[in-house]
Amino acid sequence: MPQMNMVQAINDALRLEMRRDSRVVILGEDVGKVGGVFRVTAGLFDEFGDDRVIDTPLSEGGIIGAAIGMALYGLVPVPEIQFSDFIFPAYDQIVSELAKYRYRSGGEYPAKIVIRTPVGGGIRGGHYHSQSPESLFIHVAGLKVVCPSNPADAKGLLLASIRDPDPVLFFEPKRIYRAAKGEVDEGDYTVPIGKAAIARDGKDVTVIAWGAMLYECLEAANQAAEQGVDVEVLDLRTLWPLDIEAIVASVKKTGRVVVVHEAPKTCGLGGEIVALINEKAFLHLEAPPARVTGFDTPFPYTLENEYLPLAHRILPTLLETARY
């Protein structure tokens, strides 16, 4: 199998599905001739033409609104929002319209689109190019939310997302767009939505993460191992619906849990995960569930490596939780 990075794997999935299904179209800012600001749609314009790979003006509300209309007419649009920080002009379209079509049509008529968007920190983008807004969408009933951590999952999850009957927000961690590499099957396959993966097997403490921070958790786990603490690392892959079975199984095994995410702590997904663990595995807990997250502040330009929950911030919490 060929080696790919995240960008190549996502590009491969888009190409494969556009060849397979003529209903699939891409639209967004600079996605066509330019091939995307991160080059994710490179080459698709040349292969599929400008009626399937559509350059749009800077108009996020228009992009998502138009994509919803296309979906209602039977197409399968995969719009790109250039940075997830730019999604807020389209928030009304996503929250008020996209998430509610199935409901308002009595379960008959979903607006099936997959919104791809780069997420998270790691490129010193400051407060408008670094945020992680996943919990704002998880909070909205009717949407599914996916965030892969490696190229093979990125391709399989994107193909699953495009074929899934519900609208999906597909967050692509930009910090590892090119840094995460791995073998990727050239053929057609899917990775199921709603299924987590055990990235590292361990028995003392469970750490739950996704996207770019998975690698920081693995690094912290290796450092903890040197101090005699055996860490299990769970890669959520799908943020909603959560694989609560996998989470509970791991917590029952270790009795201790740390959740790591880039987004601010307050009302972040970590809070919901901890609440669910309390509800479902309270009597198995040996220590208070802990969170290592971004701060409750805007995303800073200069202090990025302090703000992000990198290994140096994760390790002390892992040890503390393990030894509680």
Add this chain to the structure above:
Amino acid sequence: MTTTLPKSDELSLDLYRQMHTIRRFEEEAARAYAQGKIGGFLHLYIGQEPIAVGASSVMRPDDYLLTTYRDHGMALARGMSPRAAMAELFGKVTGCSKGLGGSMHFFDVEHSMLGGYGIVGGHIPIAAGTAFASKYRGEDRVTLVFFGEGACSIGDFHEGLSLAALWKLPIVFVCENNEYSMGTPMSRTMSVEDVSMKALGYGMARDRFFVESVDQVREHLAEAIERARTLSEPTLVEIRTYRFRGHSMSDPGKYRTPDELEDRKKKDAVLRARAELVDEKGLKEAVEKLEAEVEEVIADAVRFAEESPEPGIELLEATTYSGEFAR
């Protein structure tokens, strides 16, 4: 539609000094970026300097200005010190936003510069808000808001114009149309390339010109500012311009041909201003003197930025809310 303004040698030299300062500032910023001293994004204004300098020179010090993420030139033209600007790029606590904003997010209340904005078009309705407040309080402050042609397809642009026309606000909407919405030319994003025509739908005054000199910018914008200040009526001004660098430092700009770029550089209004001062007015000595002074100012700014400390982590929360509270 222009206003005739006095034009002395002293003024011409000062306008050239400001344009040259912005250009040299950004050339040094680009160098520092290449050396890894500046992180994130760096969008250079090189080629568009006559607009910032011309506009600022016909604004009152208390007139509000809001602009895009391509904001260094506007901030310097309004009076931000090169030290504070360069330190912000370097992410230092001595920067205009304590190093927490960076290149795209300059802010300088002292000089009525209410920010560079990283969300395209997001600031346009905010500018309508400052203009509304000025009128509501019976003051004659004018707001100038700058944006690129890419912003004219964003809903916020239309919402801002709509309110400004409806409420007859003292505001000037200035579209710096540099022909490329990041990497995509106007022809691929706009059905009508005359941006000023968008004013017609709102019954708003409009103006449009291809920038050739800072004096021309001054004359056109003075007219629009006067309309805002005395009649409290908005104007949409489209200034056709061109940036000589990529969208940002990470953009090689391959969507433009070398011929196109060279052709536009021949019309560089900053170099033409210099040539006019040196060749036509015989002010070579004065020009070279001010250029030497600018070199010192820029070198000082770089040195200051390099030597300044980074902000402490406690600033993050301290700058987010007015006080601390337990969580």
